[in-house]
Amino acid sequence: MTYLIQDWDGNVCFFGQTFKTFDDAEEFLFEKLVDDYETDREDYYIVQGIVRSANYLDPNDPRGNLKVHS
16 A cells, blocks of 8 residues: 545645655655644645546646545
8 A cells, every 4th residue: 555645635745646654755744844844744644545536626736637545
């Protein structure tokens, strides 16, 4: 199973990048949120799942074809 990162609203973040372990995803967030990790980390969730196609976001959004399928 793979892990990916969602925001507080359930949107797939970081262009659907997947991680082999929970710890890999956590390390990625730590590197991305360098300035204020403790505050910003509350806005993200690491979930298990695979990314499948979806068209529910703005068509110009690069995440427009990503949705989590557990």
